[in-house]
Amino acid sequence: MIIFQLALRNLIRAGLRTWLNVFVLSLAFVAIILMQGVNQGIIEQASRSMIDSELGGGQYWHANYDPFDPLTLEDAHAPLPPELQRLIAEGKATAVLVSQGTIYPGGRMMPVLLKGIDPRQQILDLPTAELANHAGTIPVLLGSRMAESTGLKVGDPLTIRWRDAHGTFDARDALVVQIMNTSVQTVDQGQVWLPLDTLRRMAAMPGEATLITLAKNTSPPANFHDWDFKDLNFLLRDVREIVRFRKIAAGILNTILLFLALVAIFDTQILSVFRRRKEIGTLIALGMTRSGVIRLFTLEGGLHGILAVVVGAIYGIPLLGYLASTGIPLPQSSEGFGMAIGLVLYPVYGPALVLGSLLLVLLTVTVVSYLPTRQIANLKPTEALRGRVL
Amino acid sequence: MQNSILISTNNLTKRFPMGEDAVVALDQVNLQFRKGEFAGLVGPSGSGKTTLLNIIGSLDVPSEGEVLVLGEAIEKIGHKAAARLRNRHIGFIFQTFNLLPVYTAFENVEFPLLLQRIPESQRKKAVWESLEWVGLTDKAKSRPSQLSGGQSQRVAIARAMVKRPSIMLADEPTANLDAQNSHNILQIMERLNRELQTTFIFSTHDEKVIQYLRRKITLDDGRVASDETFTTERAGS
Numbered sequence: 001m002i003i004f005q006l007a008l009r010n011l012i013r014a015g016l017r018t019w020l021n022v023f024v025l026s027l028a029f030v031a032i033i034l035m036q037g038v039n040q041g042i043i044e045q046a047s048r049s050m051i052d053s054e055l056g057g058g059q060y061w062h063a064n065y066d067p068f069d070p071l072t073l074e075d076a077h078a079p080l081p082p083e084l085q086r087l088i089a090e091g092k093a094t095a096v097l098v099s100q101g102t103i104y105p106g107g108r109m110m111p112v113l114l115k116g117i118d119p120r121q122q123i124l125d126l127p128t129a130e131l132a133n134h135a136g137t138i139p140v141l142l143g144s145r146m147a148e149s150t151g152l153k154v155g156d157p158l159t160i161r162w163r164d165a166h167g168t169f170d171a172r173d174a175l176v177v178q179i180m181n182t183s184v185q186t187v188d189q190g191q192v193w194l195p196l197d198t199l200r201r202m203a204a205m206p207g208e209a210t211l212i213t214l215a216k217n218t219s220p221p222a223n224f225h226d227w228d229f230k231d232l233n234f235l236l237r238d239v240r241e242i243v244r245f246r247k248i249a250a251g252i253l254n255t256i257l258l259f260l261a262l263v264a265i266f267d268t269q270i271l272s273v274f275r276r277r278k279e280i281g282t283l284i285a286l287g288m289t290r291s292g293v294i295r296l297f298t299l300e301g302g303l304h305g306i307l308a309v310v311v312g313a314i315y316g317i318p319l320l321g322y323l324a325s326t327g328i329p330l331p332q333s334s335e336g337f338g339m340a341i342g343l344v345l346y347p348v349y350g351p352a353l354v355l356g357s358l359l360l361v362l363l364t365v366t367v368v369s370y371l372p373t374r375q376i377a378n379l380k381p382t383e384a385l386r387g388r389v390l
Numbered sequence: 391m392q393n394s395i396l397i398s399t400n401n402l403t404k405r406f407p408m409g410e411d412a413v414v415a416l417d418q419v420n421l422q423f424r425k426g427e428f429a430g431l432v433g434p435s436g437s438g439k440t441t442l443l444n445i446i447g448s449l450d451v452p453s454e455g456e457v458l459v460l461g462e463a464i465e466k467i468g469h470k471a472a473a474r475l476r477n478r479h480i481g482f483i484f485q486t487f488n489l490l491p492v493y494t495a496f497e498n499v500e501f502p503l504l505l506q507r508i509p510e511s512q513r514k515k516a517v518w519e520s521l522e523w524v525g526l527t528d529k530a531k532s533r534p535s536q537l538s539g540g541q542s543q544r545v546a547i548a549r550a551m552v553k554r555p556s557i558m559l560a561d562e563p564t565a566n567l568d569a570q571n572s573h574n575i576l577q578i579m580e581r582l583n584r585e586l587q588t589t590f591i592f593s594t595h596d597e598k599v600i601q602y603l604r605r606k607i608t609l610d611d612g613r614v615a616s617d618e619t620f621t622t623e624r625a626g627s
Contacts (some may be wrong), residue, residue: 013492289479
């Protein structure tokens with residue numbers, strides 16, 4: 001306790017030098033928490049958006065369905081097993097039929113995925129209700145990115161060409177009935193949504209689907225022949241993989257930040273031991289043991305970490321809290337860095353993140369503070385009292 | 391108890407390595423110091439005065455021979471025991487005062503008692519008493535940088551005496567002081583010696599200090615050249 005009091009007294013009385021180090025360290029501390037909070041926010045926000053708009057509580061995929069290979073779509077459809085039909089009837093699942101097609105916006109030819117979905121579904125957060133009640137025409141729902149890239153607006157006609165299950169090509173005019181704003185690019189870019197029954201008729205695939213999305217918190221009944229259940233761990237693996245790489249990049253940046261702050265502490269400690277050698281000799285002459293002096297100097301350095309936490313908390317809590325509540329606006333061009341995070345990112349700071357960062361800073365600061373003081377163990381007090389170099 | 395031996399050296403030799411050779415700083419020194427002595431080690435630079443003080447103060451160890459300080463064999467003493475000996479029984483007064491720069495005068499004086507874990511009320515009482523001894527109660531809140539040389543040395547004396555040590559070792563205590571301050575300091579130390587029976591050992595070649603000594607040990611090339619005890623009244627008496 002006495003060593004602590006002395007260390008704190010020495011540190012506070014060292015004035016500006018202490019506060020500069022503390023401020024730099026607190027910047028690193030706050031930046032580490034912010035960056036990790038941003039990554040956590042990306043995971044949570046992207047996962048939530050994708051679950052709400054696309055993935056629900058998991059999906060059954062037709063055995064031939066591969067979202068990364070459009071050529072598989074030709075064979076990736078089948079009638080629904082009775083258990084899944086029952087879930088759909090109970091409102092616990094919704095079927096999606098996916099087919100290849102081509103649209104001709106502004107005279108251009110553009111390959112698209114035609115996605116049929118029940119307009120009455122409540123499973124996914126998509127404005128599919130807009131697809132209902134359009135007799136005599138094919139209502140079409142587009143995402144805002146798709147609308148922008150095609151130049152289409154609500155009310156615009158759109159020619160769709162497709163090939164049915166028998167290999168026959170056909171084409172019809174459709175009508176854009178809604179442009180939806182969504183952060184989930186995988187339900188937007190290159191996709192045209194239309195009523196499920198309409199697409200089934202167009203593709204000559206009555207009662208068939210490519211995938212079935214379960215409502216959140218619905219247990220998958222079983223695996224069926226030709227239908228594989230994909231849980232959220234599988235469906236969100238790309239998001240997690242991207243965030244993992246972002247974390248590595250952020251980790252490198254954090255390491256650099258922390259390293260710079262630690263260099264300042266290390267430098268201060270080296271300078272302290274060098275400049276205060278006469279004081280070290282005096283402390284020993286007054287009856288302090290060498291290990292006591294080492295503890296004192298290490299604690300002085302380590303207290304930089306504690307003060308940095310306090311200083312960081314003073315400006316970091318309001319700052320991080322503000323960012324968590326209002327979010328960080330992302331530039332339109334960033335498109336959420338390829339993930340479904342929309343135009344505003346909300347960082348998330350959990351207690352484990354804050355405590356982990358805190359421990360990391362305190363531990364590294366203490367180690368860095370201790371290293372330069374080891375030379376005190378080899379010092380001759382008589383030399384130190386004369387102010388000679390150790 | 392008045393004449394009990396606090397310090398004794400027996401064939402004390404100290405050598406410092408110098409390249410492949412060694413410089414002999416102390417050579418077969420045999421001395422004894424009793425309680426209440428006011429003694430000085432006198433001699434030119436390099437005669438071994440400071441080295442002998444350092445060894446008595448357990449800041450250094452002999453190369454050969456034996457040194458007993460308050461029953462502790464310095465040649466065998468460990469770091470912790472030496473620290474305890476210095477903290478409880480030996481006060482140091484340095485030529486350059488060696489006050490801790492970030493502490494006030496009060497805190498500097500308080501420091502040895504903090505190390506002894508003395509309760510706060512006793513500690514404060516002892517610190518004020520010590521500051522009163524040296525006449526610096528009005529400077530208690532001053533930092534060393536705000537004190538003159540004489541005041542700094544008086545704070546250093548208060549710091550050394552606050553724990554009521556048996557032995558005070560003063561290494562050239564007046565070297566950085568003018569004549570008036572030197573006499574003031576010496577009078578304070580002599581009073582301490584007289585009233586508290588603290589044993590003082592000086593290292594000096596300052597004539598002003600020598601005038602006050604009741605025992606003068608002259609060192610020459612690390613050997614005791616003479617050891618004189620004065621029974622007549624001295625300058626400060």
